[in-house]
Amino acid sequence: xxxxxxxxxxxxxxxxxxxxxxxxxxxxxxxxxxxxxxxxxxxxxxxxxxxxxxxxxxxxxxxxxxxxxxxxxxxxxxxxxxxxxxxxxxxxxxxxxxxxxxxx
Amino acid sequence: xxxxxxxxxxxxxxxxxxxxxxxxxxxxxxxxxxxxxxxxxxxxxxxxxxxxxxxxxxxxxxxxxxxxxxxxxxxxxxxxxxxxxxxxxxxxxxxxxxxxxxxxxxxxxxxxxxxxxxxxxxxxxxxxxxxxxxxxxxxxxxxxxxxxxxxxxxxxxxxxxxxxxxxxxxxxxxxxxxxxxxxxxxxxxxxxxxxxxxxxxxxxxxxxxxxxxxxxxxxxxxxxxxxxxxxxxxxxxxxxxxxxxxxxxxxxxxxxxxxxxxxxxx
Numbered sequence: 001x002x003x004x005x006x007x008x009x010x011x012x013x014x015x016x017x018x019x020x021x022x023x024x025x026x027x028x029x030x031x032x033x034x035x036x037x038x039x040x041x042x043x044x045x046x047x048x049x050x051x052x053x054x055x056x057x058x059x060x061x062x063x064x065x066x067x068x069x070x071x072x073x074x075x076x077x078x079x080x081x082x083x084x085x086x087x088x089x090x091x092x093x094x095x096x097x098x099x100x101x102x103x104x
Numbered sequence: 105x106x107x108x109x110x111x112x113x114x115x116x117x118x119x120x121x122x123x124x125x126x127x128x129x130x131x132x133x134x135x136x137x138x139x140x141x142x143x144x145x146x147x148x149x150x151x152x153x154x155x156x157x158x159x160x161x162x163x164x165x166x167x168x169x170x171x172x173x174x175x176x177x178x179x180x181x182x183x184x185x186x187x188x189x190x191x192x193x194x195x196x197x198x199x200x201x202x203x204x205x206x207x208x209x210x211x212x213x214x215x216x217x218x219x220x221x222x223x224x225x226x227x228x229x230x231x232x233x234x235x236x237x238x239x240x241x242x243x244x245x246x247x248x249x250x251x252x253x254x255x256x257x258x259x260x261x262x263x264x265x266x267x268x269x270x271x272x273x274x275x276x277x278x279x280x281x282x283x284x285x286x287x288x289x290x291x292x293x294x295x296x297x298x299x300x301x302x303x304x305x306x307x308x309x310x311x312x313x314x315x316x317x318x319x320x321x322x323x324x325x326x327x328x329x330x331x332x333x334x335x336x337x338x339x340x341x342x343x344x345x346x347x348x349x350x351x352x353x354x355x356x357x358x359x360x361x362x363x364x365x366x367x368x369x370x
Contacts, residue, residue, distance in 0.1 A: 001365075001367065005365070008363075016359060016360045016361060017360055017361045017362075017363075018357050018360050018361070018362050018363075019362075019363045019365065020354070020357075020362055020363070020364050020365065021365050021367060022344075022364060022365060022366040022367065023347075023367065023368060024366065024367070024368040024370070025368045025369050025370055026370070029345070029347060029348075029349060032347055033347040033348065035369070036347055044346050044347070044352065045346060045347050046342075046344030046345065046346060046352075047344070047345055047346065047347060048344065050368075050370075051368070056342055056344065057366060058321060058325055059324075059325060059328055060325065060328065060329065060333060060366075061322070061325030061326050061328060061329040061333075062366050065366055065367055065368055066365055066366060066367045067365075067366040068363060068364065068365050068366070069333070069339065069363075069364040070361070070362075070363050070364075071339045071354075071361070071362045071363075071364065072361055073358070073359050073360055073361055074358075075338050075339055075354075075355070075358055076336065076337070076338055076339065077333065077334065077335050077336065077337055077338075077339045078335060078336075079335065080333070080334075080335055090363070094361060094363060097361040098361050101359075101360070101361055
């Protein structure tokens with residue numbers, strides 16, 4: 001996931017697109033921030049805490065990791081994946097929604 | 105796809121270890137002959153030991169092929185253990201040892217890919233051992249029964265029976281959650297509505313029940329997902345803190361396509 005996400009963020013840097021990482025590790029914010037920097041994860045991450053305790057994954061009923069929601073420019077959920085559908089599938093869906101956002 | 109599958113089976117396995125460590129139940133029904141009871145303990149212990157070794161190996165080995173080989177061995181191990189446990193259970197029908205044997209089969213049958221045996225274990229446990237203490241350790245899997253592909257009618261009937269007949273609140277709650285999620289995924293609109301009704305009932309029937317808390321929460325999550333997180337619906341807003349401690353909202357990103365990725369290094 002991570003190498004592909006880096007490429008995705010870089011490729012769409014100037015497009016109406018954002019990747020939001022919903023991180024569920026148990027390390028504290030400082031440790032995670034350091035690790036993200038070392039790994040070059042230069043997109044925003046919500047620091048949620050471990051799955052068993054995290055409020056948003058509990059509320060959203062996240063059943064496995066990764067879980068992905070793709071939301072269009074109007075805020076509508078357009079895709080949901082439990083487990084990655086593969087890099088190509090993600091690219092195709094994201095690109096289609098970015099194109100849609102730019103024509104409207 | 106790097107979907108995290110092993111830790112899940114590990115969770116179930118760890119729960120089973122706790123089961124093995126528990127003292128043998130005495131005298132809930134007629135006492136079983138000593139020998140099968142001891143044999144079952146041996147089956148469980150051997151399984152536990154070997155699976156702990158495999159688990160350790162799986163953690164330490166990096167090579168994909170070696171990892172797959174370990175996973176294959178785990179599958180063979182679990183198949184054999186399920187066969188052995190069933191043999192013991194069938195040799196002393198109606199006893200508490202049988203209940204423990206079937207409990208092992210029900211727990212590990214799905215991992216062994218043996219659905220027929222899993223169904224059989226479920227039947228035995230419901231028909232002959234509904235009051236057995238083994239159900240205490242089974243409630244976590246009862247909640248997932250609807251997802252195990254045991255056959256629609258069979259699953260529904262089993263879960264309804266457990267809601268009505270189990271003397272344990274945790275099992276009743278797990279069964280209600282299992283039935284609710286199972287029905288909520290059916291094609292018929294009537295069944296889906298009934299599923300949602302069961303999920304809502306959990307919060308009312310078990311509001312003050314500590315043992316049922318997990319299922320009440322999971323039911324709330326499932327209701328939220330069914331009613332607010334479906335494709336075509338406006339994505340619910342959330343507020344969170346980022347890696348720099350700054351607060352942000354999903355709605356800050358309106359006008360952009362957003363890929364929300366729940367993940368972890370763990």
